[in-house]
Amino acid sequence: MxxxxxxxxxxxxxxxxxxxxxxxxxxxxxxxxxxxxxxxDNYSMPLNAEGTDYDWDHAQNTATGELYTLWPEKDKAEQAASKKKFVDGxxxxxxxxxxxxxxxxxxxxxxxxxxxxxxxxxxxxxxxxxxxxxxxxxxxxxxxxxxxxxxxxxxxxxxxxxxxxxxxxxxxxxxxxKTGTTTSSDTALTRAEAVTRLYNTAGAPDVSAAASFTDVSSDTSYTKAVTWAKSNNILKGVASGIFAPDQKLTRAQLATILYRYAQAKGISTSVSGTKFSSSSDAASVPAWAKTALQFSMDAGLLNGSTVNANGDVTATAMDFALTKLGEQ
CATH class of the missing domain: 3.60.21.10 (Metallo-dependent phosphatases)
Structure with missing residues (x-):
């Protein structure tokens, strides 16, 4: 580590x-x-005071020299905070x-x-x-x-x-x-691909009810994912009864999905909205996505200096968002 x-x-x-x-x-x-x-930051394991062996109790920031406690003693809050800072870093x-x-x-x-x-x-x-x-x-x-x-x-x-x-x-x-071909992780995801990734991250739970979208049949590769997301109020579609599986997912839609997924998982979605508000295009964000984008940007789930609400979402960007959400 x-x-x-x-x-x-x-x-x-x-x-x-x-x-x-x-x-x-x-x-x-x-x-x-x-x-x-x-x-x-980068880290190393420092030597002990005598310089004869490693200091097995600490990690050290190679730039600042700061030491972090690796094995906090029980009820030592300062040591526990030190380790947490290293682990988070x-x-x-x-x-x-x-x-x-x-x-x-x-x-x-x-x-x-x-x-x-x-x-x-x-x-x-x-x-x-x-x-x-x-x-x-x-x-x-x-x-x-x-x-x-x-x-x-x-x-x-x-x-x-x-x-x-x-x-x-x-x-x-x-x-x-390995197939010898390269599948780009920087290709824009469709809505069906994105919901499938979320479903797999959640452990592919069993589902029984139908998805109840007119454009999602019962035998597609994403039917279970869409059914699960809709039944958990993570997904509502682009219009009444319409999912639009082949439509490109936007950053605003991803933020909304992440926001609802966080709520379903019991993760706090309360944020100050500071990063969102400082974005030059914050005023142009559609009202339906504002709260979700505030959460996703302030929680560090979405990268970028602007909101870019209508921008595409790549597989890499979604993996990043789901990883960071799991750290909340």
């Missing part, structure tokens, strides 16, 4: 698909991650929206952390699962991963060794497939 802000842009630059790492003594598989494109990633355990031509990087293969040492999992982790486990048993590669695919399976000397899988197979 100390070098996260330095390494993430490098992995993006050189199109690294998978990072395999150990020494954590727990098992974890990340979601697909790439840089959020923002400017972040290290949130330099965007979570790529994907569905299932087979991904094709992903933009992001998969991070795998091995547990103990020998069973010599295990660590407790931290109490809450990080937003960037897709799966993790600590079963106090030796485990190992098997990688299968072809000319255009990478798959990883992880097993644990039982007391009976038999093995069992502790995670589903994860596969990355």
């Amino acid at each position: 100390i070098l996260r802000t330095q390494l993430t842009p490098i992995f993006d630059k050189y199109d690294i698909d998978v990072v395999l790492q150990g020494h954590d003594h727990t098992y974890s598989r990340s979601k697909l991650l790439y840089s959020d494109g923002l400017t972040h 290290s949130k330099c990633y965007t979570i790529e929206t994907t569905a299932g355990n087979t991904v094709i031509d992903p933009k992001g990087t998969l991070y795998m952390t091995a547990n103990s293969a020998s069973g010599s040492k295990f660590y407790e999992l931290i109490s809450s699962q990080q937003d960037f982790i897709a799966a993790r486990s600590q079963n106090w048993l030796p485990s190992y991963s098997v990688i299968t590669m072809t000319g255009d695919s990478f798959s990883i399976d992880t097993y644990q060794i039982l007391d009976t000397d038999k093995t069992e899988k502790i995670d589903s197979t994860f596969t990355i497939q």
Whole structure:
């Protein structure tokens, strides 16, 4: 984590698909991650006062020299605030929206952390699962991963060794497939594509009712996503009974979807509106989108110095917004 802000842009630059790492003594598989494109501080681990070893209790800002407590003592509010500042400063990633355990031509990087293969040492999992982790486990048993590669695919399976000397899988197979073609993440999303990304981020919940939009049939790839969004009051359509699935999503529409999704998740949508108000085009924003745009801009979900309410939304921009919303 100390070098996260330095390494993430490098992995993006050189199109690294998978990072395999150990020494954590727990098992974890990340979601697909790439840089959020923002400017972040860099960190290092300082030496101790004698200069004989690392100071394992602190991280250090390489520019300012500020030290951050890595292991706060119980009931030490100042130490806890110090760690939070470091953790928040290290949130330099965007979570790529994907569905299932087979991904094709992903933009992001998969991070795998091995547990103990020998069973010599295990660590407790931290109490809450990080937003960037897709799966993790600590079963106090030796485990190992098997990688299968072809000319255009990478798959990883992880097993644990039982007391009976038999093995069992502790995670589903994860596969990355490469087609040799490049799918641009900077292409404008349609409304159907955007709602599908939101639906997958929410965990693709089961749905039963019909979408009740006249232009959404029961057998499209986005029917469940639209049905879920409408039933949760996240989506209302562009007109009575009309969803317009092939219409390009605008920033105003995205902000409205994010605002309603935040409310459905119990996330506070109360903001000052300062960033929105300082935008040169704030006065031209349609009334129906104003509150949602105030929230989305002030919460850091939308980038840019102007509102650009009618601007297109790319996959990268939506991934960024959903990642930052998850941090609220």
